Amino acid sequence: MDQLTALRNLGDTVPAPTDHALALGHATLLQHIADTAATPARLRKTRRHVATISTDEPAFAPARSVPRPAPHPIPERHRVRNAFIALGGIAAAVAVITLVLSNTLGIGGWQSGGISAPNTSTPAPPHHFVLPDDCASLVDPSIIAEWSARYGDAPLISELGSPIGGPRVAGGDCSYGAAETAFASLSVSVTVFSADNPRAASEQGLQDQGMQSAVQPDGSTLYYSDTPGIDFATAEMVLVADEAVISVRVNGVSAADGPGLMPLLSGWLAKVSDRVGLTAPTTPTFSSPQPTNSAQAATTFQLPASCAGAVGTSILPAWSPRFGEATTIDDSRYRALDGGDSVGVHCAYGSNQTGRLLTVIVGTIDTASDGRQRAEAQARLISNAEQPLGNGTLFAEPLGGVGGEPVSASLTLITDKAIITVAARGTEQRSAELLPYLREWLDDIATRTGANS
Amino acid sequence: MVKRELFNRGGAKPVVSTDSDIILRSGTSPELFGQLYERHAATIHRYVACRAGAQVADDIMSETFLVAFDRRTKFDLAWASALPWLYGIATNLLKAHRRVEARTLHTLITAGLQHDASSRNEKTPPERSDDMIDAQLAVRALGPALATMRSGDRDTLLLHTWAGLDYAGIAIALQIPVGTVRSRLNRARKTLQAAAAIIDPARTRLTGTNSWTN
Structure with a gap:
């Protein structure tokens, strides 16, 4: 199929307008015609209003048989108004440039690179928590490669700390796969603790979910589960440290895959820990079960159901x-x-x-x-x-x-x-x-x- | 020359044959302009809905005819059909909705991929996979191609494919010479073809044998 045909086919999938939309448009037009025809003053007002719409409508040769109204000189008060609009535009442009520059130079911006303020006189500890800017910094490519080898395509569907239209938040989810359709997806998340979101509350939530836990020598706690839990994750591993909680979660795969995923999750959590400057947790020993449905000989032909x-x-x-x-x-x-x-x-x-x-x-x-x-x-x-x-x-x-x-x-x-x-x-x-x-x-x-x- | 009968014998509602007749007569009988809406509103809506979704299309469809009515004196009565002119107005109104347009295209392509995957049950199984992947490759390539295209080229391409305008019609809609339409379309096609080129596969490991008979 060539691209033009594909494009045409896409256009064919668009539904026709609703009767309501057509009727509303018709009524609006008739009202506009009635208003315009009612008084010459309203006609001029409508034309001025329409002229402010950036239509750049093509200028065609004027129809000789249709009388055209004479062009209206722009009143003085409109000149003043236009001047103010122009000044406002310049001021807005200056404001935008200032914002861009301040963001680029880090002036007054949110220090997304780390929780501790840079350029302080206190020497940084050998390991300090760093909140990555984006998922590419948080998630090692090898994690995605290992995931894809099992479950296929893994496009990034959720970026760190950037809810559309909302304020930037510290941390967030990096999700890969097709989470919105409940197909297999992998989520790596990091949430920074704050006064509003203390560590204790986070741990309480994980304990309430019935997740198993293992306290680490450095005071952090590892939580893990290989069965679908309250958030429907098939397998999940969470590390709660003083600064933040990081987790690796798999959704939308067979529950039977859960135990087999745990060794993978251990490795992935260690890599994520390393990226944010936390000590990788010591995980329990998980066995890697053999694939359950491969190479088990059937005695008579059985057509697969799917x-x-x-x-x-x-x-x-x-x-x-x-x-x-x-x-x-x-x-x-x-x-x-x-x-x-x-x-x-x-x-x-x-x-x-x-x-x-x-x-x-x-x-x-x-x-x-x-x-x-x-x-x-x-x-x-x-x-x-x-x-x-x-x-x-x-x-x-x-x-x-x-x-x-x-x-x-x-x-x-x-x-x-x-x-x-x-x-x-x-x-x-x-x-x-x-x-x-x-x-x-x-x-x-x-x-x-x-x-x- | 026989003068065209513009009014029916009942005398109540005038009947005109071409768009230019409607526009001409609307100079003295403005309410006649409503007939132009009845003729072309759905067509304009469909084109705009392809580009910016149904919700924006509702607004632009309505606004197109308001603008057209106010600018009807500029319509060149030599053209029988007002459709290219209306498409031109709608295309210009779309410029204020570029972001919505990008999102709509993404949605359309996603839906198109699913449509292709579900509409080929008439094929025999061995033929289906190849047809599907070919169709999906073509559809998937459209997003990046349209995104990287110059806006003038994109308008020209979409007026050609989605509005079904010929070169002359596009020239009227965009107020450009026919030669420019031709060169824009040519450039747009090349962009589409380039985007559809299959990525060179990375080298893959060999099995060390060519034997499949073991």
Whole structure:
């Protein structure tokens, strides 16, 4: 799809005006016409009002057949008024420049770089609390990389201390992912204690949530939880120190992931602590449970109910470190279009910025007596290599990378009951180099679903 | 020359055939101008809603016709349709809503991505992914492209794609020569294409083997 078509399509999605809006506009116009036509004085007033709107309406050739009112000289009082407006504009510009300069030079501005005032005669302690200016300073990129490897795309959706339209506040949340739609999200937050928000109140709140705690040698306290709590976080780790409370929180993922996330959260909290100048807490030893739904062989083919079941827990974590973002592009069920009764799930993950895409399709074979033969015949048409695999047939389609086309490759396994396709496109690797990855993932799916048992 | 019948036989409500007729007659019968609203208000609203959302569109739609009425003596009666002229007024009124326009575009693109993801069930599964990602790449590239475009180029492009004006119509709306419309559109298209170029993928680790048959 070219961009102009995409733009046109976007325009088509805009709804028509409501009857109320149309009626209101019509009434306003008729009232305006009536007012204007009523007295010449009101006509002039309306024109002056409209002239103040910055319309820059195109000046067309005057219609000879329509009489035009003569231009009105600007009265003296308007000249004075305009002069005042101009002076006001200059004063506003000076004020803006002053504000910008004072902010840039740090004159009278909020010292966002640290709680302790700079340039004091007291030597700074080796570790002192520093409130970062932004999320890039607070959150180490490796945290986002590790998160993305598990849960895909992680755009920043909330920046520190900058509520839209509100005053800047000390601290705040750095949220990554799609928190507003309750999909997987990662939040790293820092809140500075104050008279209005003392440490004791913060700790009381955490204790009320039933979080486990561990007092640290330096007097700080670590709170943690690997089950969904009052704030619906699947896993959470919080460090309460004298100056501030920092936390790392995961929302919108399966509750079963909670325990497995704790070792990651320990590492992430240590990195965040380091960024703000707090001593990293000593965390309990958390075990890393093995993925629960990967490579557990099924004895008969079971069509996955969703894409989560189709890709399991190991495919996307294996895709992301090599090929990047794995945002869900498609997660849907399909039914055969050719009149057959095959059904399945269609899953696509990748990035609509880079065009890299992983497609996984798991479906049933048409139950008609020649269902498998027809599926294999169709696969042969688009494949250039095939080999037997268990009781099925594996078809390979290494493609792309020539003439500007995105590199792509696909593997399809067809058995008596199942059809599984794993395909990738848009990667830098040549298509032949993609196939071993695809084979590994296809084997994983086939084993878990029992497709080739 | 047969004079056009501008009034029906009932004599109560005049009926005119073209926008310029309406504007001409509104010189002596101002209430006739309401017919121009009935003809084009929804069209203007749709264009403005694309750019600044429905709420702003309600206001600008109304304001466009108020301005048009007050400036109707400047309309060139050689043009039968007043639509390009109205689009021009609406486009100028939009200048006061640049921030809203940016937010609206973001919302529109987000909705467009979801629309693309949900409107392709008619495709067979293997075809769908590629089509989807291609469509999403095109839609996603629009945001940065439109944001970096010169405002004159953007106005020209959006009058072309969303208002459906041809070169002459855009020239009337923006009061620029047709040659300038052509060059602006050309530049806007190039900006769109450049933004849609796929980012070069980073080098990825090799498996050390090309064999998929193990």
